[in-house]
Amino acid sequence: MNSTNFSPSSPKYFADTHYGLFNLHPSCSVIEIRRAYRELSKLYHPDTTNLPLEEAKQKFHQLNEAYGVLANPESRSIYDLQIGYSRWNVIQTPYDFSVLEDEKDGMRSAYLDATDRPLSSGELFALLLMFGTIVGCMLLAITIAWLRTSAI
Known part of the structure; x- marks a missing residue:
């Protein structure tokens, strides 16, 4: 049983x-909510349960209504405020920056973001070529404009 499930000995405030x-x-x-919904919907679905049809329909309708509220983050936060539960008081575990997505593939990087890294020598050379091309084009345009105005 998950740590977020109620144990039989704990008081059921909610x-x-x-x-x-x-x-x-x-x-x-949300994953635990979805898992519980799937298990209970199989149990209370009018086509698959041993309960009387009206009771099964009522239970299944309650499940669908509850899941509709709890699956949507905005409606869930509003509902939490209505029942007097505040997520601000819940202690969240801090994000572990030592475990990166790249480490799953066996790759390690000292940078948190793939775009936050130094440029390679090839990238620096490409930037130098682009800068040289822009400067050369500007000098060529200025020279052609100067030659045309001086010929008049």
């Missing part, structure tokens, strides 16, 4: 909320 319907704590992730 038992009568959408979170209680999924048996989750309000600090749970």
Whole structure:
């Protein structure tokens, strides 16, 4: 059982909320909400349950309504405020910068962003050529303009 799920011994402060319907704590992730919704929707779907049809429809409707609110970040934050839960008081684990996406492939980089790195010698040479071309074109244009005006 996940750490965000309610344990049977803990008090269920949010038992009568959408979170209680999924048996989750309000600090749970969207993935945990989706997982709980899928499990419970299989359990309460009118076509697959052993419950009476009206009770199954009612439970399935409640599940869909709760999932619609909790799956959307904006409506979830509004709902959290309505039930008196604040995410500001939840301690978040800091991001671990030592684990980069590139390390999954075995590549290590001292830079956090791929665009934040020094230019290679080939890139510096290309920039030098572009700068030389621009300066050469400007000098050529100025020379041609000066020769045409002096010929008049």
